[in-house]
Amino acid sequence: MLKVLxxxxxxxxxxxxxxxxxxxxxxxFATNGKRALELASSEKPDLIxxxxxxxxxxxxxxxxxxxxxxxxxxxxxxxxxxxxEVKDETKGLGMGAIDYITKPFSRAVVQARVRNHLDYKRxxxxxxxxxxxxxxxxxxxxxxxxxxLEQELxxxxxxxxxxxxxxxxxxxxxxxxxNYGHAEGDRCLKQVALTLFKSLExxxxxxxxxxxxxxxxxFPDTGVEGLHKMSEKMRTAIVAQNIxxxxxxxxxxxTMSLGGITVLxxxxxxxxxxxxxxxxxxxxxxxxxxxxxxxxxxxxSKEQVE
Numbered sequence: 001m002l003k004v005l006x007x008x009x010x011x012x013x014x015x016x017x018x019x020x021x022x023x024x025x026x027x028x029f030a031t032n033g034k035r036a037l038e039l040a041s042s043e044k045p046d047l048i049x050x051x052x053x054x055x056x057x058x059x060x061x062x063x064x065x066x067x068x069x070x071x072x073x074x075x076x077x078x079x080x081x082x083x084x085e086v087k088d089e090t091k092g093l094g095m096g097a098i099d100y101i102t103k104p105f106s107r108a109v110v111q112a113r114v115r116n117h118l119d120y121k122r123x124x125x126x127x128x129x130x131x132x133x134x135x136x137x138x139x140x141x142x143x144x145x146x147x148x149l150e151q152e153l154x155x156x157x158x159x160x161x162x163x164x165x166x167x168x169x170x171x172x173x174x175x176x177x178x179n180y181g182h183a184e185g186d187r188c189l190k191q192v193a194l195t196l197f198k199s200l201e202x203x204x205x206x207x208x209x210x211x212x213x214x215x216x217x218x219f220p221d222t223g224v225e226g227l228h229k230m231s232e233k234m235r236t237a238i239v240a241q242n243i244x245x246x247x248x249x250x251x252x253x254x255t256m257s258l259g260g261i262t263v264l265x266x267x268x269x270x271x272x273x274x275x276x277x278x279x280x281x282x283x284x285x286x287x288x289x290x291x292x293x294x295x296x297x298x299x300x301s302k303e304q305v306e
Contacts, residue, residue: 002047002118003027003028003047004118005030005040005045005048006029007030007050008031008051008054009051011031016107017105020105020107020110021114025046025118032054032055032056034057036062037065041069046075046076046125047077047121049078049080050062050078051080052079059079059092064095076121078098078114079101081100081102082102099113136190138190139207140208140209141208142210145208148208148218155220157266159221162221162262162263163218163221164218164223164230164263165261165263166219166258166260166261167210167278167279168256168259169213169214169286170189170213171248171251172249172290175248176188176254191241192256196217196234196237196238205230227261228260228293231295238254239251239253239255241254250291257291257292257293258292258293258295259278259282259283260293260295262296277298281296282294
């Protein structure tokens with residue numbers, strides 16, 4: 001069920017809106033702007049009904065802060081306004097609100113407008129999900145990986161916790177495709193993707209198809225020891241599938257090489273630099289005979305000099 005955040009300093013208004021919408025969405029609420037921002041960040045509601053006139057922080061300021069934050073900027077906002085505030089609609093819409101609901105509330109109007117926007121949000125989410133899933137393996141794709149890496153770097157920066165990442169490659173996949181055919185190659189990639197996905201241990205862990213026979217994984221709140229553990233778990237899980245590969249120079253079955261990196265994010269940490277560092281470790285693993293993992297801690301240019 002989709003989630004709606006109601007923000008109003010008058011609890012009676014919240015009760016009216018809650019009664020009108022309880023059958024269509026899960027309702028959470030806040031009675032001031034500060035609490036609204038906290039819930040928007042932690043709960044990620046699908047829609048926010050936001051009162052304009054509130055003490056200390058009005059609805060316009062709340063909306064401005066929401067739209068300035070990458071994590072909340074895409075949450076649709078409907079302003080709640082009294083009849084004599086309609087002249088301010090242009091201001092609110094210009095700030096990014098998608099609609100207005102006027103007081104006193106009409107239950108039918110509230111239900112109709114909220115349902116329409118929730119339906120649109122549901123369709124938009126479905127489309128975004130389709131755009132973020134790899135069509136062959138049905139796990140997240142490169143686009144989704146890039147977005148997730150940026151998001152987790154920001155989150156681990158705020159928490160001052162390490163983040164680990166792995167770039168991995170199916171060994172000798174071209175001769176596999178050339179000798180067994182593309183249909184078998186596709187089946188192999190599907191099995192590899194499923195195996196890697198099943199290897200994840202926590203809900204926050206993430207794996208994606210990076211491109212071709214390359215895959216990538218992200219492990220939030222994970223240091224060097226955790227990275228080594230997950231690298232070996234994924235590598236041995238692929239070996240355990242025992243997918244025949246008579247044309248491999250490494251083994252008689254499908255294997256993978258993995259390059260991992262652990263970083264304690266700073267404001268200057270670049271996703272591209274992290275990927276580049278993991279990629280270098282991947283090539284070290286390949287040059288070490290493949291079917292192995294190489295990992296290291298990421299050092300900034302300043303740390304390397306020191």
